[in-house]
Amino acid sequence: MTDELAARLADIDARIALAARASRRDPTEITRIVVTKFHPASLVEHLAALGVTDVGENRQQELSAKVDELREIPALRWHFIGQAQTNKARAVRQAASVVHSVDRARLADAFERAGLDGAGPLTPLEVLIQVNLTDDPGRGGAAPDEIERLAEHIIGGCGTLRLRGLMAVAPLDEDPAPAFARLHEYAARLRTVAPDATWISAGMTGDFAEAIAAGATHLRIGSAITGPRPQHG
Ligand SMILES: *Cc1c(COP(=O)(O)O)cnc(C)c1O
Numbered sequence: 740m741t742d743e744l745a746a747r748l749a750d751i752d753a754r755i756a757l758a759a760r761a762s763r764r765d766p767t768e769i770t771r772i773v774v775t776k777f778h779p780a781s782l783v784e785h786l787a788a789l790g791v792t793d794v795g796e797n798r799q800q801e802l803s804a805k806v807d808e809l810r811e812i813p814a815l816r817w818h819f820i821g822q823a824q825t826n827k828a829r830a831v832r833q834a835a836s837v838v839h840s841v842d843r844a845r846l847a848d849a850f851e852r853a854g855l856d857g858a859g860p861l862t863p864l865e866v867l868i869q870v871n872l873t874d875d876p877g878r879g880g881a882a883p884d885e886i887e888r889l890a891e892h893i894i895g896g897c898g899t900l901r902l903r904g905l906m907a908v909a910p911l912d913e914d915p916a917p918a919f920a921r922l923h924e925y926a927a928r929l930r931t932v933a934p935d936a937t938w939i940s941a942g943m944t945g946d947f948a949e950a951i952a953a954g955a956t957h958l959r960i961g962s963a964i965t966g967p968r969p970q971h972g
Contacts, residue, residue, distance in 0.1 A: 774961030797821025854899030904938030
C-alpha cells in the first residue's frame with residue numbers, strides 16, 4: 740500500500756518537474772497539494788510518512804473529521820478547495836490553513852467574522868479567490884469581472900485574511916490550455932490591486948501539465964496519487 744503510494748507520488752513529482760522544465764520554470768516553486776477527499780485519514784497518515792505536507796479536502800465535515808483524527812501530525816497544512824457555505828466558515832477556518840474557494844464578499848466576511856471570534860489557529864488565514872472559467876454560474880467561482888472588486892473587499896475589510904491569489908478548475912467542455920491562459924491574465928489583473936497575491940491554484944490529475952505551462956504555483960492532484968476514490972455513500 741505505502742509502496743504503491745510512494746511510487747505514484749514519485750511518478751507525479753517527476754512529471755511535474757518535467758512539465759516545469761519544459762516551461763523554463765523551477766519545479767521547487769510549485770506546491771503539490773495531494774487531494775485526499777473520500778479517502779480515510781489513514782491514507783493521509785501514509786502520505787505524511789512519505790513527506791507530504793500539503794493536503795486538500797473539498798467538504799467541511801470530512802476536513803474537520805480528518806484534522807481532528809490527525810492532530811498528532813503537526814506538519815500537515817490543510818487546504819480547503821471545495822465550495823464553502825457561509826454557515827460552515829467557522830468550522831472550515833478552525834481546520835484549514837488555506838482556503839482556495841472564496842468567491843463572494845459574504846463568504847469572505849464569514850471567514851473574517853470567524854477569525855475575529857478567535858476560530859482557528861492561524862491569523863491571518865490564507866485565502867484565494869476562486870474564479871469561474873465557464874459561463875455556468877453553478878460551477879462556482881466569481882465571474883472574472885468581479886475579481887478586482889472582491890480583492891479590494893478582502894484587502895480593505897478583512898484584516899484576518901491574507902489574499903494570496905486565484906484558484907480555478909478547468910471547464911469540462913473546453914481544452915484546459917486556453918482556459919488556463921485566461922486564468923493567467925486574470926492573475927495579472929489581480930496583482931494590479933494586490934501585488935502580493937501571486938499564487939495560481941490550478942491543475943488536477945488530468946491537466947496539471949497545462950496548468951504548469953500557464954503559470955500555476957499550486958497543483959491540486961488527487962486520483963493520480965491516491966488511486967481511484969472510494970464511492971461516497
Ligand atoms: C477533487 C478535486 C481535485 C483533484 O482531482 P483529481 O482529478 O482527482 O486530481 C482538484 N481540485 C478540486 C477543486 C477538486 O474538488
